[in-house]
Amino acid sequence: MVGAGPAGIAAAVSAAECGRSVALLDENSAPGGQIWRGFEVGQHVDHKKGKGSRLPQEWFVRLRLSSVEVIRNCRVFGGGTPDQLLTEVDGQAAEFYGRSIVLATGARERFLPFPGWTLPNVLGAGGLQALVQGCLPIAGKRVVVAGSGPLLLAVAAHLTAQKAKVSMIMEQAATQRVTTFGAALALHPGKLAHAILYRWQTRGIPYRTSAWPLRVNGEEKLESVTYLHAGRQHTIACDYLACGFHLVPNNELASLLGCEIAADTGAVRIDDSQRTTVPHVYCAGETAGIGGLELALIEGQIAGFAAAGFPDRTQSLKAEHARQRRFAVRLEAAFAIRPEIRSIAEAETIVCRCEDVRRKQLEGHTSWRAAKLLTRCGMGACQGRICGAACRFLFNWNPDSQRLPVQPVSIAALMGLSKNPMQAGTIPPAEV
Numbered sequence: 001m002v003g004a005g006p007a008g009i010a011a012a013v014s015a016a017e018c019g020r021s022v023a024l025l026d027e028n029s030a031p032g033g034q035i036w037r038g039f040e041v042g043q044h045v046d047h048k049k050g051k052g053s054r055l056p057q058e059w060f061v062r063l064r065l066s067s068v069e070v071i072r073n074c075r076v077f078g079g080g081t082p083d084q085l086l087t088e089v090d091g092q093a094a095e096f097y098g099r100s101i102v103l104a105t106g107a108r109e110r111f112l113p114f115p116g117w118t119l120p121n122v123l124g125a126g127g128l129q130a131l132v133q134g135c136l137p138i139a140g141k142r143v144v145v146a147g148s149g150p151l152l153l154a155v156a157a158h159l160t161a162q163k164a165k166v167s168m169i170m171e172q173a174a175t176q177r178v179t180t181f182g183a184a185l186a187l188h189p190g191k192l193a194h195a196i197l198y199r200w201q202t203r204g205i206p207y208r209t210s211a212w213p214l215r216v217n218g219e220e221k222l223e224s225v226t227y228l229h230a231g232r233q234h235t236i237a238c239d240y241l242a243c244g245f246h247l248v249p250n251n252e253l254a255s256l257l258g259c260e261i262a263a264d265t266g267a268v269r270i271d272d273s274q275r276t277t278v279p280h281v282y283c284a285g286e287t288a289g290i291g292g293l294e295l296a297l298i299e300g301q302i303a304g305f306a307a308a309g310f311p312d313r314t315q316s317l318k319a320e321h322a323r324q325r326r327f328a329v330r331l332e333a334a335f336a337i338r339p340e341i342r343s344i345a346e347a348e349t350i351v352c353r354c355e356d357v358r359r360k361q362l363e364g365h366t367s368w369r370a371a372k373l374l375t376r377c378g379m380g381a382c383q384g385r386i387c388g389a390a391c392r393f394l395f396n397w398n399p400d401s402q403r404l405p406v407q408p409v410s411i412a413a414l415m416g417l418s419k420n421p422m423q424a425g426t427i428p429p430a431e432v
């Protein structure tokens with residue numbers, strides 16, 4: 001299993017409970033993924049992020065009691081054949097082989113460029129949340145949260161709880177779409193309860209729909225944000241801008257292994273047993289489509305049972321799976337990025353900050369590949385993880401092929417593999 005977020009944990013536990021030997025690989029120092037980051041068994045937590053429900057507690061206990069081998073600090077950067085994963089574990093090369101592989105690599109924020117976005121203190125919404133969860137002092141700081149999707153409200157609630165002064169939440173989607181989505185939450189009482197809770201925690205903070213940042217002002221760092229709301233420009237002073245335009249699936253590893261990717265959403269194509277188009281490779285959670293925690297958990301269980309060879313155990317999950325999938329479709333429709341946002345990046349705006357490539361240098365190219373070859377866009381340290389999603393939105397370019405490594409890897413680890421590829425790993429083959 002690759003990815004120890006909710007989907008990967010559910011898949012690993014389900015397969016192990018079927019008697020399979022399972023290795024769960026994750027680049028972080030502890031399992032949990034985005035939403036359960038830092039969670040520990042026995043810890044008292046508040047209700048935010050699904051915490052406070054028994055969910056993380058239950059899954060972490062099951063994981064601890066299972067035979068799953070959790071491999072931490074393990075970054076999967078490639079695969080040679082569909083049963084092989086190339087990894088770097090604590091700076092050392094290691095290869096893993098599995099009869100089946102479940103990909104649960106999650107999603108990341110979509111960051112769209114606009115003038116000034118590279119100034120210090122402009123951060124991804126989830127990025128700022130993660131920094132604050134770490135150690136960044138935020139009390140008393142003025143924060144504007146902008147972009148699109150339910151994550152904005154969750155981040156604003158978290159920052160408010162940490163005593164930040166969140167002065168505005170800007171949602172690019174139109175009021176009608178947000179209202180329709182809100183009304184549909186009645187079909188998902190758990191999610192409705194979270195939405196109400198987040199809105200209660202952020203009461204008094206203006207939530208502007210049809211609003212998005214146009215530029216960030218400041219010399220050395222962010223000082224204010226100029227934004228468009230209902231056709232008029234306004235400027236608001238702030239210390240931080242937390243900005244994310246919904247999420248995009250981390251599909252690079254799946255693509256490298258040969259799995260088909262949906263051109264419109266970037267999600268890995270799966271059947272109703274979470275099988276990808278490559279035999280013995282399964283996919284679950286946000287990598288298979290953005291749908292939230294509950295969907296990730298159900299898909300993880302289905303993938304785990306199917307990969308373990310017990311597809312009949314998935315039957316009881318199918319109805320809830322279909323319900324959560326319908327929610328994912330509504331989510332995608334409600335927070336689809338409006339075409340006007342394509343124009344917020346101006347000719348001089350940097351699109352690829354690793355290689356300092358501006359929008360005007362990208363205009364006129366016909367594909368992502370051509371743009372990469374001729375401008376070095378996407379060829380820097382992040383390997384297009386940020387600008388790739390932006391270019392996909394700005395220019396409708398899809399990645400034509402995925403190359404190794406899909407994650408940054410040290411030369412030492414690569415040399416370890418090439419010198420002695422079959423003995424690099426020390427872990428015996430897992431069944432899943």
Ligand SMILES: Cc1cc2nc3c(=O)[nH]c(=O)nc-3n(C[C@H](O)[C@H](O)[C@H](O)COP(=O)(O)OP(=O)(O)OC[C@H]3O[C@@H](n4cnc5c(N)ncnc54)[C@H](O)[C@@H]3O)c2cc1C
Binds near residue numbers: 104287
């Ligand atoms: C930045 C961010 C913040 C979010 N905050 C909230 C929130 O506050 N509230 C909320 O309800 N939802 C939030 N979400 C959504 C929530 O994370 C998902 O609904 C849920 O976590 C999906 O679980 P998952 O298992 O599919 O993915 P994830 O939880 O993302 O887990 C994927 C795991 O795979 C690991 N991984 C990825 N690629 C590799 C690789 N190549 N090698 C090794 N490991 C790898 C990742 O590090 C991660 O640990 C957030 C999402 C993001 C991206």
